[in-house]
Amino acid sequence: MSRVLNVAVVGCGIGRSHIVEGYLPNADKFKVLALCDLNPERLDQVGEEFGIERRIVNFDELLAMDDIDIIDVCTPPGAHFSMVTEALKAGKHVVCEKPLVGSLEDVDAIIEAEKSAKGKLMPVFQYRFGNGIEQAKTIIDAGIAGKPYCGTVETMWRREAPYYTVPWRGKWKTELGGVLMGHAIHPHDIFTYLMGDIAKVFGRVATRVNPIEVEDTISASLEMKSGALASFTATLGSVDEITRIRLQFENVTIESDHAPYNPGKELWKILPRNDEVKARIDEALANWQHVPSRFQTQMARFHDAIFGKGELPVTSADSRRALELVTAFYHSSSTHSEVALPLGPDHPLYQSWVPAEFR
Template sequence: MSRVLNVAVVGCGIGRSHIVEGYLPNADKFKVLAICDLDQERLDKIGEEFGIDRRVVNFDDLLAMDDIDIIDVCTPPGAHLFMVSAALKAGKHVVCEKPLVGSLKDVDTIMAIEKGAKGLLMPVFQYRFGDGIEQAKAVIESGIAGKAYCGTVETMWRREALYYAVPWRGKWKTELGGVLMGHAIHPHDIFTYLMGDIARMFGRVATRVNPIEVEDVISASLEMKSGALASFTATLGSVDEITRIRLQFENVTIESDHSPYNPGKEPWKILPRNDEVKARIDKLLANWQHVPSRFQTQMARFHDAIFGKGELPVTSADSRRALELVTAFYHSSSTHTEVVLPLGPEHPLYESWVPAQYR
């Protein structure tokens, strides 16, 4: 197999960002050979912009292309299960935007297919990559941070009528959820990536900002498996926009850069409790090698994983953990009860959290 892998991008919305941030900076590793979209005008626009001649509106056409190594699924969430399953069964490597699928049952189905698949599956959690988050991860994993005490996540974004003019947004059937699924899912993933698994949670969701079917405000209280406590808050009605993650450990306080859409990029605030801790952190980070943020690093590490040079940077198990939190959130809010994780097939929302009237 050539070291340059041929990619087909399905969905030219966020798919354009995958091309610009992920594939073009890694031109020695990937070539976007085909694009697919139902909107012919957008398809032609992206094709002309990046010199991509192979433009199709039928997803099945991509599966039959022997020279395509990777299918990158960037469609609305409702189409992910079919496309990811079909691409894996066709022997392709697969990249899929969040959310991977729309239920715990569906993610377990994907994971079962994945076990027997020739290709690798990498869900997208691009906020995990960059100097800020990776330095924080290094300090925590080194043991310098010590015992985890507590943490907070604030996802304060702004979405108004123009955003929901896109027909599939704000609807259960196509978006599968609101701020929990399309927005706060990233900062919540960062939190568990750094702080570990959730043991139990009590959450609330509400629709207070926009006249939509799905939620645009959420809040939760959580207990981590480590014993640390946490709180999550998110809204799509903020005047300004920030993503703020603050973690308190025995020896350090860690706070993210507040950039809403790239909180992992810039160095985070890491406050040592004393000079001894500071010296240990300085030594750990003394020869730090720059980590490009978002899709650039995630795609580069995917390439490494395909050629056996590293682990998958994001796995289907990571996606399951994110969807488990979403499931717990909706169940807790509707029943006003605490939810204990993990969740299995016996859970009432295992097959779907979407209200019955919207399925």
């Protein structure tokens, strides 16, 4: 197999960002050979912008193309499950935007399908990548941070009426959720990436900002499996926009850069408990190699994984953890009860967290 993999991008909205940030900076690894979108005008616009001649409206046509190695699914969430499963059946590698699918049942079905699939599946969590978050991860994984005490995540973003003029947004059937699903899912993933698995959730969701079906404001109290405590807050009604993650460990305090859409790029604030801890941090970060943020590094590491040079940077198990939190959040809010994780097939929302009247 050639070391340059041919990609078909399905959905030219966020798919354009995949091209600009992920594939073009990795031109020695990927070539975008085809685009697929139901909107001919947008299809032609993006095709002309990047000189991509193969423009397809019918997704099934892509699956039959022998020269396509990777199907990159960037459609509205409601279409993800069928496209991912069909692409895996066709022997393709698959990249899929968040959320991977719309239920724990569906993500478990995809995990099962992966076992016999020829290709690899990589869900997208591009916020994990960049110098700031990677240095924090290095310090934690090296054991320097010590015992985790507590942490907070604030996702304060702004979405007003024009945002919801896009027909699929703000609706249960197509977006599958609100701020929990399409926005705070990224900072929440970063938190568990650094702090580990969640044991219990008490959450509340509300629609406070816009007249939409889904939630746009949330809060939660969490207990981690380590015993650490955490709180999550998010809204789409903030005046300014920040993403702030603050973690308190035995030996260090770690706080993210507050950039809302690229919190991993800039160096994070890392405060050592004493000079001995500082010396260990300095040693661990000596000769640091720059880590490009967002899609550039995620796509590069996906290429490495395909060729056996590393592990998948994001897995379907990571997506399951994110969707498990979402499921627990909705159940906790509706029942006013604490929810213990993990969640299995016996959970009331295993098949869907979408309210019955919107399915």
